């Protein structure tokens with residue numbers, strides 16, 4: 001599989017997803033903010049909603065759905081990779097030196113659970129009785145959990161030029177990108193197909209970028225949100241690597257207000273067809289600035305890129321990139337409260353499974369009506385529990401291949 005993505009709306013062929021599991025049950029009223037949840041979800045109902053979503057994708061598109069858990073298990077079949085992954089996960093609590101003794105006691109499947117759902121001191125003590133830790137620490141995490149892992153969009157991003165591995169801003173999500181990167185760099189189905197765009201070789205503490213900020217406008221142009229989660233510096237490095245690779249010719253940096261409800265570019269803007277986008281108008285108006293990176297010179301050794309701060313509004317920029325652009329406003333036209341409410345629950349974050357064919361949260365009824373009025377085929381899914389993590393259908397998917405458009 002060629003690990004490049006050429007559009008946001010070509011009919012879906014393969015997608016990576018994660019069914020929420022035990023990691024969700026780690027959330028409490030005390031840690032939910034640190035772990036970026038609005039509330040404490042009811043896991044079994046959340047799983048039912050997620051299964052509904054997955055089945056809709058399967059039935060409507062026939063796409064292959066890859067499970068993160070299965071890929072992880074397959075990747076960890078290699079002992080050296082398993083060791084590295086556990087060592088890295090344990091480094092968050094400065095306990096890497098226990099890797100060997102822990103691996104001696106946990107099966108591969110228990111390691112996969114520990115990597116996703118985390119593991120606490122008292123749970124580990126059941127396996128390793130001589131663990132030299134005081135009882136006071138029993139409820140502390142030896143490996144922190146990844147409850148946001150069902151938002152598969154964010155730990156990485158595919159572009160027409162190759163793959164970006166995120167460097168995640170928030171403490172509660174930092175481990176996710178390491179898990180994804182280990183899979184794509186080592187799994188036999190992917191490792192030879194990978195052209196890594198970011199992080200750049202030799203950068204140990206890379207600037208932050210998250211997959212939800214990366215939107216493929218066309219084979220030649222991508223947009224990246226400079227947002228609460230993504231830094232200017234990371235966008236510069238991604239632009240440089242993409243422009244050097246040569247497929248992408250224009251990288252737009254869209255400066256969003258740094259706010260939780262605009263956390264990624266895809267919380268306010270998604271592309272549904274060749275000339276159709278869905279936006280949250282207030283966010284577009286709030287865009288502080290748009291810059292454009294282009295290639296200045298690439299003599300094989302040295303790559304120089306140029307950054308131009310554009311005078312036009314984002315809308316004008318988009319109109320130039322997307323001929324005959326039509327815009328649908330989240331919440332429909334008119335009532336601002338509808339737009340506010342539906343943006344909060346990811347009304348703009350629909351998942352395009354084909355041209356003018358989207359999956360959307362049922363709760364966003366005004367947006368869904370506006371989409372249908374423009375001839376978009378809308379398939380609704382329930383979201384009472386899924387939305388407690390503040391992400392939508394696009395956030396929950398990482399398309400790995402789509403039909404050509």
Ligand SMILES: NC(=O)NCCC[C@H](N)C(=O)O
Pocket residue numbers: 035036037148151153154173211212213263264266267389390391392394395
């Ligand atoms: N692309 C997205 O907007 N993803 C949603 C991520 C929600 C998650 N709870 C977070 O705060 O990172």
